[in-house]
Amino acid sequence: xxxxxxxxxxxxxxxxxxxxxxxxxxxxxxxxxxxxxxxxxxxxxxxxxxxxxxxxxxxxxxxxxxxxxxxxxxxxxxxxxxxxxxxxxxxxxxxxxxxxxxxxxxxxxxxxxxxxxxxxxxxxxxxxxxxxxxxxxxxxxxxxxxxxxxxxxxxxxxxxxxxxxxxxxxxxxxxxxxxxxxxxxxxxxxxxxxxxxxxxxxxxxxxxxxxxxxxxxxxxxxxxxxxxxxxxxxxxxxxxxxxxxxxxxxxxxxxxxxxxxxxxxxxxxxxxxxxxxxxxxxxxxxxxxxxxxxxxxxxxxxxxxxxxxxxxxxxxxxxxxxxxxxxxxxxxxxxxxxxxxxxxxxxxxxxxxxxxxxxxxxxxxxxxxxxxxxxxxxxxxxxxxxxxxxxxxxxxxxxxxxxxxxxxxxxxxxxxxxxxxxxxxxxxxxxxxxxxxxxxxxxxxxxxxxxxxxxxxxxxxxxxxxxxxxxxxxxxxxxxxxxxxxxxxxxxxxx
Amino acid sequence: xxxxxxxxxxxxxxxxxxxxxxxxxxxxxxxxxxxxxxxxxxxxxxxxxxxxxxxxxxxxxxxxxxxxxxxxxxxxxxxxxxxxxxxxxxxxxxxxxxxxxxxxxxxxxxxxxxxxxxxxxxxxxxxxxxxxxxxxxxxxxxxxxxxxxxxxxxxxxxxxxxxxxxxxxxxxxxxxxxxxxxxxxxxxxxxxxxxxxxxxxxxxxxxxxxxxxxxxxxxxxxxxxxxxxxxxxxxxxxxxxxxxxxxxxxxxxxxxxxxxxxxxxxxxxxxxxxxxxxxxxxxxxxxxxxxxxxxxxxxxxxxxxxxxxxxxxxxxxxxxxxxxxxxxxxxxxxxxxxxxxxxxxxxxxxxxxxxxxxxxxxxxxxxxxxxxxxxxxxxxxxxxxxxxxxxxxxxxxxxxxxxxxxxxxxxxxxxxxxxxxxxxxxxxxxxxxxxxxxxxxxxxxxxxxxxxxxxxxxxxxxxxxxxxxxxxxxxxxxxxxxxxxxxxxxxxxxxxxx
Numbered sequence: 001x002x003x004x005x006x007x008x009x010x011x012x013x014x015x016x017x018x019x020x021x022x023x024x025x026x027x028x029x030x031x032x033x034x035x036x037x038x039x040x041x042x043x044x045x046x047x048x049x050x051x052x053x054x055x056x057x058x059x060x061x062x063x064x065x066x067x068x069x070x071x072x073x074x075x076x077x078x079x080x081x082x083x084x085x086x087x088x089x090x091x092x093x094x095x096x097x098x099x100x101x102x103x104x105x106x107x108x109x110x111x112x113x114x115x116x117x118x119x120x121x122x123x124x125x126x127x128x129x130x131x132x133x134x135x136x137x138x139x140x141x142x143x144x145x146x147x148x149x150x151x152x153x154x155x156x157x158x159x160x161x162x163x164x165x166x167x168x169x170x171x172x173x174x175x176x177x178x179x180x181x182x183x184x185x186x187x188x189x190x191x192x193x194x195x196x197x198x199x200x201x202x203x204x205x206x207x208x209x210x211x212x213x214x215x216x217x218x219x220x221x222x223x224x225x226x227x228x229x230x231x232x233x234x235x236x237x238x239x240x241x242x243x244x245x246x247x248x249x250x251x252x253x254x255x256x257x258x259x260x261x262x263x264x265x266x267x268x269x270x271x272x273x274x275x276x277x278x279x280x281x282x283x284x285x286x287x288x289x290x291x292x293x294x295x296x297x298x299x300x301x302x303x304x305x306x307x308x309x310x311x312x313x314x315x316x317x318x319x320x321x322x323x324x325x326x327x328x329x330x331x332x333x334x335x336x337x338x339x340x341x342x343x344x345x346x347x348x349x350x351x352x353x354x355x356x357x358x359x360x361x362x363x364x365x366x367x368x369x370x371x372x373x374x375x376x377x378x379x380x381x382x383x384x385x386x387x388x389x390x391x392x393x394x395x396x397x398x399x400x401x402x403x404x405x406x407x408x409x410x411x412x413x414x415x416x417x418x419x420x421x422x423x424x425x426x427x428x429x430x431x432x433x434x435x436x437x438x439x440x441x442x443x444x445x446x447x448x449x450x451x452x453x454x455x456x457x458x459x460x461x462x463x464x465x466x467x468x469x470x471x472x473x474x475x476x477x478x479x480x481x482x483x484x485x486x487x488x489x490x491x492x493x494x495x
Numbered sequence: 496x497x498x499x500x501x502x503x504x505x506x507x508x509x510x511x512x513x514x515x516x517x518x519x520x521x522x523x524x525x526x527x528x529x530x531x532x533x534x535x536x537x538x539x540x541x542x543x544x545x546x547x548x549x550x551x552x553x554x555x556x557x558x559x560x561x562x563x564x565x566x567x568x569x570x571x572x573x574x575x576x577x578x579x580x581x582x583x584x585x586x587x588x589x590x591x592x593x594x595x596x597x598x599x600x601x602x603x604x605x606x607x608x609x610x611x612x613x614x615x616x617x618x619x620x621x622x623x624x625x626x627x628x629x630x631x632x633x634x635x636x637x638x639x640x641x642x643x644x645x646x647x648x649x650x651x652x653x654x655x656x657x658x659x660x661x662x663x664x665x666x667x668x669x670x671x672x673x674x675x676x677x678x679x680x681x682x683x684x685x686x687x688x689x690x691x692x693x694x695x696x697x698x699x700x701x702x703x704x705x706x707x708x709x710x711x712x713x714x715x716x717x718x719x720x721x722x723x724x725x726x727x728x729x730x731x732x733x734x735x736x737x738x739x740x741x742x743x744x745x746x747x748x749x750x751x752x753x754x755x756x757x758x759x760x761x762x763x764x765x766x767x768x769x770x771x772x773x774x775x776x777x778x779x780x781x782x783x784x785x786x787x788x789x790x791x792x793x794x795x796x797x798x799x800x801x802x803x804x805x806x807x808x809x810x811x812x813x814x815x816x817x818x819x820x821x822x823x824x825x826x827x828x829x830x831x832x833x834x835x836x837x838x839x840x841x842x843x844x845x846x847x848x849x850x851x852x853x854x855x856x857x858x859x860x861x862x863x864x865x866x867x868x869x870x871x872x873x874x875x876x877x878x879x880x881x882x883x884x885x886x887x888x889x890x891x892x893x894x895x896x897x898x899x900x901x902x903x904x905x906x907x908x909x910x911x912x913x914x915x916x917x918x919x920x921x922x923x924x925x926x927x928x929x930x931x932x933x934x935x936x937x938x939x940x941x942x943x944x945x946x947x948x949x950x951x952x953x954x955x956x957x958x959x960x961x962x963x964x965x966x967x968x969x970x971x972x973x974x975x976x977x978x979x980x981x982x983x984x985x986x987x988x989x990x991x992x993x
Contacts, residue, residue: 067977067978072978073889073978113934139888143888146882169924172923180900180912183897183901183904186901187905
């Protein structure tokens, strides 16, 4: 335990950015965008500066304000939180560049509000990542929920507003259930601090603990879009593409999965979950989500909706990995969390890029688009291959560990779930790639190369290259592998 | 000097109310500065006596006229009412500053002196009810507060005099009931002093006269704090009251009533009596559950912003009742903390609505389109207040709700916890509907844009903006520093034996 202001600084950067965005306003648009960029860069630098110390095994803590006996608003950086903090703060830089390009190309309205809410959402996401206990986590979780609402409703059309309302009803409903679970946990244990391996074991009757666990998973699972609580996510696709990227890769659903994993591994812990015989139920429920979401994805013609169902599938894969409670499956889950973020953000930025250039949203319209937009579709291919699990893209690595974990648990059923999911992924991604490159373009064929603006194309090229390099060097700049390894060791004891 | 603070809290506004009236007849301009000065002095007195309590750790007793209790009237400042006094002083001071421009708009110039006199008299009553240690003195001050409230509300628009009359009927019935309760206690014990009663009452806890007395007392208090189902007077009268009046009355009066309820249940009677001997608190808790659900749904049905907030006051009273119903430390912490928070949240929301009504010339939710462009600060204030009522951390409303939920779970009252959580959800629906109106403009709909371009807000005066902004900051700070407030003040304010 080392006290350090760095985690607080990492959370304050986006808050400061949000205030500055509001202060500069639409009249000084360039200055406003500079504020966003500086805040994102500053946040990433702050997170990165904590990395060596976390790798060395230090736990950085920062108590912000006391709340009561055994309770405080406290930030604490452990390897698991570090993974999510690195992911969201790095992708924020990428998405910021991209959204500046995207919003300006489309001349979107209310951009100040957009950047303000975006920064607030990032404050929420990084706070979720760095929270040291459940109540701090809940605070940032709610900030994230509320800050994302105007982003989903951004277009202000009746459809967008309906989607935003749906989003809000689902997520606030989930949050209320979570609040009950947190309060009940506090009543039982008198503490809310995360402990690797859990802290609630033996504090109450088995039935009560089961009910509280169900409340946690239902509540956080709403944000992680576990079926049947996923409905809000495909509807929210009406929002501008940078928002979809935020929802799917950077912050929102990732925060949901992150919270589920926090509860599974750091509140209940593998031992308690095995004692309560809860993991099979959980694994069964999320397995259904894995398969059903992919079947839904097969039927979607809207590209972004198809990607949304793919996200639901992958989030369930992560939770399934954690719920198998073996070394390798947890390692796979911890790696799939960031890797999926990189791959999915690539795909969403590709979808947005196609929309900016060709105004096309449907899969059936994409014939021959690969010849017009080679960079975009090449990046799309990389992301798609990664989600299927084909080397040399990072998605292969995480899926490999997940499959190893299923074997380690001796669960052939869940192994086949992982494999079937990969097969279905291929079934709905590869037709897109095929028709983009090999089918002739229907309207004005041979129009030549017309790529998206640099601010739109560069970020997606960067993330696609990162997906490739993370396969080659899973431990590269972000040290995801080492962090995952440290987290697994702390959870299961050294091996 | 500091020994007199606890009595000066009541004496200063009482005397200045007469002086403001007298001097105001000759020179109207002195009314406002004199009122603000009196209220600022009250803030000093209440904060000063609360500070004495905090540093010495013991309550401050003041015997009026040197007559020792139980014969004389005693004023007591302890942890519980020290907090409440300070909160009343802050909110009423900000409300007075805020009200200035609205008074000029809403009240005819000739009525300014009586208005300010009644304003101060109202605050006198509220301070007095909080600071007094005597059951009958409490009745007197309650009636001072009530009668000035009737008069102030009667100055409002349209049917306001009728609403005020209805309020007076209800209020007088409530006051009678309270007085009857005091009578029963006096006949049984021969004493009116709260601390004295607490000692004398113990041996006669099973007397039926006492139980009847308690029932009358609680009924009276419930009417005055607009506790469901005797809240009927509240929506009409607070909606039709002038904005400069509702901004003072709405946050404070019902909360002081809630304070009196806590005072009677847990310090005049022993907690063991109210919680276990007679299940008074449990009954209150169940009624509160019904009240939360009923008034949340009623609030949803309102198209008038101010009327919706009025139903919300009833809901918040229900939250306090649920904490009392839990009857344990976290529950009561939640009740006391929510009582404080709600003064600031409702103060903020009523300020925002008053400003919208005055400058945006609408009070309906559907008329709020485009508010964020014309009145950005007010719209933001509405968001802060709304999120706090919903219970989004780190705003203060979340933390009191947190303690309330802890209390309900610790008491194993799952329905109480369910009502609290469901209430938050309903409030969320309520407020996000408003936020949508304020911020989203359906830019693709030309008809909408044209209509909205017609509405231009007047410039708000600094005197309105600054109190509103301060109130919003207080709502945030109360949340962030809730740990300190709970640990250093509320933890000691909970009567021993809970």
